[in-house]
Amino acid sequence: QSVLTQPPSVSAVPGQKVTISCSGSSSNIGSYYVSWYQQLPGKAPKLLIYDNNKRPSGIPDRFSGSKSGTSGTLDITGLQTGDEADYYCGTWDSSLSAVVFGGGTKVTVL
Amino acid sequence: EVQLVESGGGLVKPGGSLRLSCAASGLTFSTYSMNWVRQAPGKGLEWVSSINSASSSIYYADSVKGRFTISRDNAKNSLYLQMNSLRPEDTAVYYCARSPTGRLDYWGQGTLVTVSS
Numbered sequence: 001q002s003v004l005t006q007p008p009s010v011s012a013v014p015g016q017k018v019t020i021s022c023s024g025s026s027s028n029i030g031s032y033y034v035s036w037y038q039q040l041p042g043k044a045p046k047l048l049i050y051d052n053n054k055r056p057s058g059i060p061d062r063f064s065g066s067k068s069g070t071s072g073t074l075d076i077t078g079l080q081t082g083d084e085a086d087y088y089c090g091t092w093d094s095s096l097s098a099v100v101f102g103g104g105t106k107v108t109v110l
Numbered sequence: 111e112v113q114l115v116e117s118g119g120g121l122v123k124p125g126g127s128l129r130l131s132c133a134a135s136g137l138t139f140s141t142y143s144m145n146w147v148r149q150a151p152g153k154g155l156e157w158v159s160s161i162n163s164a165s166s167s168i169y170y171a172d173s174v175k176g177r178f179t180i181s182r183d184n185a186k187n188s189l190y191l192q193m194n195s196l197r198p199e200d201t202a203v204y205y206c207a208r209s210p211t212g213r214l215d216y217w218g219q220g221t222l223v224t225v226s227s
Binding site: 033044051056100 | 209
């Protein structure tokens with residue numbers, strides 16, 4: 001049971017947009033920045049979004065993040081086959097004194 | 111280029127011990143907090159432990175508290191995870207990751223730990 005709640009899967013055809021939600025509470029998302037990680041099959045996770053909506057160098061602007069209250073959102077526009085991966089949200093939780101992740105969302109390109 | 115390379119994984123019997131290492135290069139290791147994150151086969155990410163740059167703030171997940179010990183040697187640009195009293199549920203790929211402020215921005219390739227009799 002993950003502290004942050006994500007949908008298990010989302011899917012869309014190439015070129016469309018997918019949205020992944022990440023729901024938390026006041027002790028985590030409500031108080032701290034949200035990060036998003038992309039994990040391609042068989043690979044290590046990679047930072048995709050940090051501080052709610054910032055992209056590291058090299059991450060295309062098709063990926064965007066936002067936060068409202070105790071929820072974060074990752075949008076992927078212009079979906080490509082290479083975007084098929086698992087996506088995780090993460091943040092700090094002050095009640096647990098721990099880094100917490102969502103359970104992960106599998107993105108499938110139909 | 112930042113590189114994090116984990117080592118020390120392998121097969122160990124329940125109740126046994128293992129020490130993981132993470133060698134860092136391409137960064138000023140001594141100025142960053144570091145983390146261990148694990149991923150059981152077919153499962154999601156689970157944070158294990160964090161240590162700040164001076165080793166003065168250390169945190170553990172409840173699932174490993176009292177059994178695992180995180181440490182670092184800034185002179186050797188290395189991070190460690192001493193794992194004792196290992197259980198089958200500790201079987202996972204273990205990643206080390208750098209955390210500047212609240213995010214895990216660089217990850218190693220991982221090392222597999224298998225706990226089985």
